[in-house]
Amino acid sequence: MGKYLRFGLLICIILVAFLNGNQNSTAFAATTDVQAIKNGGVVYYKNVFSLLYDELNEGVTLTKKVQDYSTKKWVALDSVTIVKTNASKYIYFSEEADADKYIKAYKTKNNVTLKKVDLNTIKTSALEKYNKEAPSIVLNASTTNQTNTDVTVNVDVTDNKKVTLKKWLIGTKPANKFSIAGTGKTLTDNSFTVSENGTYTVYALDNDGNKRTKSIIITNIDRTAPAITLSIPESDVTAVSKKIQVSTTDDTGIHDQKWAYGNKEVEYFVDKGSRIAPLQNANQKDKIIALKNGVYTVYAEDKFGNKAVKTITIDGISEFTEVTQTGVHCEVCRMDLYNTDPNKVYSAKAIDQEGTTHYFCRIGCMYHQEHANGIAFTNKYVRDYSAAAPRLNNWIAVENAVTVKFKNGETAKGIMGWNLFHFADLSSTASYLGVSKENVVAEKLENIAEYTKTNNKGMNYQYEVDKVAQ
Known part of the structure; x- marks a missing residue:
């Protein structure tokens, strides 16, 4: 009686093992000729199809072996000839000649012609089954434009069964990594946020034990x-x-x-x-x-x-000191202002919001610095041309100055103003021009300021003057 009970128990163990697809038990090992090295141990499978499907499901590549039908030795799966004996049963031969001999003998004995099966055909079938049953994952970044903010990865998981678990990890990870307790961040919503460039992997598991991973590469975060x-x-x-x-x-x-x-x-x-x-x-x-x-x-x-x-x-x-030092430049155009001629001095200056004074060869450079280069001035001044040389401290607030174009024949370049001279009042202006006060034609300050915003004409020389200093 005990003998029959032990035999029945063995049959139950074998049946459970086959229903589970693979089993790492001594009893099951005696009934199968397919094995793989998985997580450092030997795992047995009911057939090659189950092994290949398990590889896909775990997202790994295993060391795969089958038992040679003739010698009973374990050999690499990729090196054998596979013969299909029925709908789900395969046998394996290290030598193709042995496979041909077996097929011939089987034909003679059973009047049935067995066929050799290419391993890639079995792999394709396993992949088709996996694609049909494993969850589908679609990943999209919230933006692909360059940004210095976090990027949200939107996750869409669908399956023909119920999805029981979703996780994500940094890096390219196979499905089996997510089976380790405490590994991965659980997805409670259908998105997660990342703050650095890199590869991110999402994992999904359904209630049939089918798994899938999908990776996305983020490259557009610039901090x-x-x-x-x-x-x-x-x-x-x-x-x-x-x-x-x-x-x-x-x-x-x-x-x-x-x-x-x-x-x-x-x-x-x-x-x-x-x-x-x-x-x-x-x-x-x-x-x-x-x-x-x-x-x-x-x-x-x-x-x-x-x-x-x-x-x-x-x-x-x-x-x-404004005049007596050699090698002084206009802040904008870099024009050299030498002490060999006391007239060659700054004709405009301004004070910025920090209280620093900026000096310029002419009013155009001053406005150009303010408008084109974005500097903020609180006060602006021009020098009184009617003052006696060397005109050290004769400054007039721009809003109070009378500004006119230089007279014909006046050597304006390098002196004061570049086309424009400034005076403290109408009387001194009229005296310079040789006309009555009523006939003085003054330049409007707003026109000068507006001109320097959009037109740098007359200042192009500036980048060729000081080549020695470069």
Whole structure:
């Protein structure tokens, strides 16, 4: 009686193993000729189809072996000839000649011709079954445009059965990785948010145990701030000013550049700072003229709002005097203002919101700095042309000045104003022009300011004048 009970128990174990598809038991091992190395151990399968389906379902590639029908030795699946004996049964031969011999003998004995089956045919069938039964996953990013904000990955999972679990992980991961307890982040909604570029994998499991993973690559998050390099040319030894060379790089392109005197944080430049104008040619390397010692801060912002600041400390500049120092430049056009002619001095100056004074060779450069380069001035002045040379401290607020074009024959270039001269009153203006006060034709300040916003004519020379200093 005990003998029959033991036999019946063995039959039950074998039946359960076959219904489950594979079984790592000694009893089941005795009934199958298909095995694989899985998670470091030997796992047995009822047939090759089940093994190949398990590979797909777990998202892994296993070391697969089958038992040679002739020698009973375990050999690599990819090296054998497969013979199909019935709807779900296969036998395997290391040598194709042995397979042919078996098919011939079987034909003689049973009058049935068995067929050899290509492994790829079985793989295709397993894939078709897997695609039909495993969950379907579609992933879409909330945006594919470059951004410096988080990106939402929208997840759409469908299945012919009930989906019981959805997870996601960073990286390209097979389905079996998600089976480890505590691995992966559970998807409660149909989306998740990422803050860095990379590959992200989503996993879905249905109530039949079918699994699928799908990966998406995010490449459009840019949180890298521009790189700023500041330097002073070795050749720049002037004691009255120094050139700060600025090099700003970013993978996506620079949107804005500013500078300010003092050690400033990024937040300062939201509504303050002097905008750095683009270079006009390859030889124009110096972007900021430092007129006093101290810390200077340069700010850069790329096209996606990433911001950075860099500071540089300037020393060695002597106290500034307007006329008597050699090598002084207009802040915008860089025109040299030498002391060999006392008339070759600044004709315009302005004070910015930090209290720093900026000097210019003419009113056009001053307005150009304000409008084209984004600097904010609180007060603007021009020099009184009727004052006696060297005209050191004879400044007039622009709104009070009388501005006229120079007379025919006047040598205006390099003196004061570039086509425009400024006077404190109508009397001195009329005296200069040689006309009565009633016949003075003054330029309107608003027209001058508007002209410099859109027209740089007459200033093109500026980038060729100071080549020696480059």
